[in-house]
Amino acid sequence: RHFSVWTAPLSIHGEPRVLVVLIELTELRRAEKARADFLANASHELRTPLTSLAGFIETMRGPAKDDPEAWDRFLEIMYGQTERMRRLIHDLLSLSRIELSEHRRPDKVVDFGALVEENYEAMLPVARERGIKLEFLSSVDQANVYGVKDELTQVLQNLIDNAIKYTTPGSSVLVEIASGLDLEEARLFTSRRWNNAARISISQARPDADVPLVAIRVSDEGQGINREHLPRLGERFYRVDEGRDRTVGGTGLGLAIVKHIITRHRGGLLVESETGRGSAFGIWLPMVGQKLAQLKNSDNTD
Numbered sequence: 001r002h003f004s005v006w007t008a009p010l011s012i013h014g015e016p017r018v019l020v021v022l023i024e025l026t027e028l029r030r031a032e033k034a035r036a037d038f039l040a041n042a043s044h045e046l047r048t049p050l051t052s053l054a055g056f057i058e059t060m061r062g063p064a065k066d067d068p069e070a071w072d073r074f075l076e077i078m079y080g081q082t083e084r085m086r087r088l089i090h091d092l093l094s095l096s097r098i099e100l101s102e103h104r105r106p107d108k109v110v111d112f113g114a115l116v117e118e119n120y121e122a123m124l125p126v127a128r129e130r131g132i133k134l135e136f137l138s139s140v141d142q143a144n145v146y147g148v149k150d151e152l153t154q155v156l157q158n159l160i161d162n163a164i165k166y167t168t169p170g171s172s173v174l175v176e177i178a179s180g181l182d183l184e185e186a187r188l189f190t191s192r193r194w195n196n197a198a199r200i201s202i203s204q205a206r207p208d209a210d211v212p213l214v215a216i217r218v219s220d221e222g223q224g225i226n227r228e229h230l231p232r233l234g235e236r237f238y239r240v241d242e243g244r245d246r247t248v249g250g251t252g253l254g255l256a257i258v259k260h261i262i263t264r265h266r267g268g269l270l271v272e273s274e275t276g277r278g279s280a281f282g283i284w285l286p287m288v289g290q291k292l293a294q295l296k297n298s299d300n301t302d
C-alpha cells in the first residue's frame with residue numbers, strides 16, 4: 001500500500017501535539033500503473049506490424065527488387081499487417097469511447113431478445129466460412145433492457161466471434177437466451193454446463209432484487225481456457241497463448257471491451273471453461289418493465 005504522509009505541529013490547550021494526515025495513494029498508483037502499462041502495450045502492439053511493414057518495404061526496394069513472385073507474397077503479408085493495425089485502432093477507439101461514457105447510464109430501450117437473434121444471423125456467414133455450426137436456442141419473445149444498441153451489438157459479436165475463432169472446424173457453437181430470471185437463475189443459466197469446469201465472474205453488478213434479468217450464453221466445443229487464465233480475461237491485451245492467438249487475428253481487447261460495456265449496463269459477465277472441452281461465456285442484464293414477482297406470478301397462473 002502507498003501513503004503520502006503530512007504532519008503539522010499544533011498546540012491543544014497549551015499542550016504540544018502533532019497532526020498527522022495519511023493519504024492513501026494505492027488506488028491512484030494502481031490507476032497510474034494501469035495507464036502506463038496500457039500505453040506501453042498499445043505502442044508495442046502498433047509498432048510490431050509497422051516494423052514488419054518497414055522490413056518488407058526495405059526488402060522490396062533492395063534484394064527482392066526484381067522478383068515479382070516475392071512481391072506478390074510480400075504484398076499479401078503486408079496487407080495482413082495493415083488489417084491487424086486497423087483492427088487494433090478500431091478496438092482501441094471503442095475502448096476509449098466506452099470508458100469516456102462509462103459514468104452515464106444507458107437510457108434507450110433496446111429489445112435484447114431481437115438483438116441477439118439479429119447478431120446470431122449476422123454471424124452465420126462467418127461461422128460457415130470457418131466450418132462451424134452456429135445454432136440459436138431461444139424461448140424469449142421480447143426482452144427490453146436500457147442499453148446502447150451499438151455497444152450491445154459489439155458484446156454479442158465479440159463473444160460469438162471468439163467462440164468461432166477458438167474452435168476447431170466441424171464443431172458447434174450455441175447461442176442461448178432466457179429471460180425473466182432472478183440472479184441465481186441467471187448465474188445457473190450462464191454457466192453450469194460442465195461439472196468439472198472452472199467458473200469465474202469477470203464483472204458482476206448486483207441487480208435490484210425485484211428486477212428480472214435476461215441472460216445469454218455463448219458456448220463452444222473449442223480448446224477451452226486453463227483455469228489460471230480465467231481471472232485475467234477481462235484485462236486489456238491479455239491473451240492466453242500469445243503465439244496461437246495472434247495467428248487467429250485477435251487483438252486481446254475484445255473481452256476488455258465486453259467487460260466495460262456490461263459493467264456500464266449494470267450487468268454481469270461469467271465464464272466457464274474446461275481445457276479440451278470448451279468454453280461458455282454468459283452475460284445477464286436487468287430488464288425494463290415488469291417486476292420479478294409479477295413475472296413469476298403470471299408464469300404460475302399460465
Ligand code: ADP
Binds near residue numbers: 158233245249252
Ligand atoms: P482476442 O482479440 O485475442 O480474441 P479477447 O479479449 O477477445 O482477445 O480474448 C482474450 C483471450 O481469451 C484470447 O486471446 C483467447 O486466448 C481467450 N479466449 C477468448 N474467448 C475464447 C474461447 N471462446 N475459447 C478459448 N479461448 C478464448
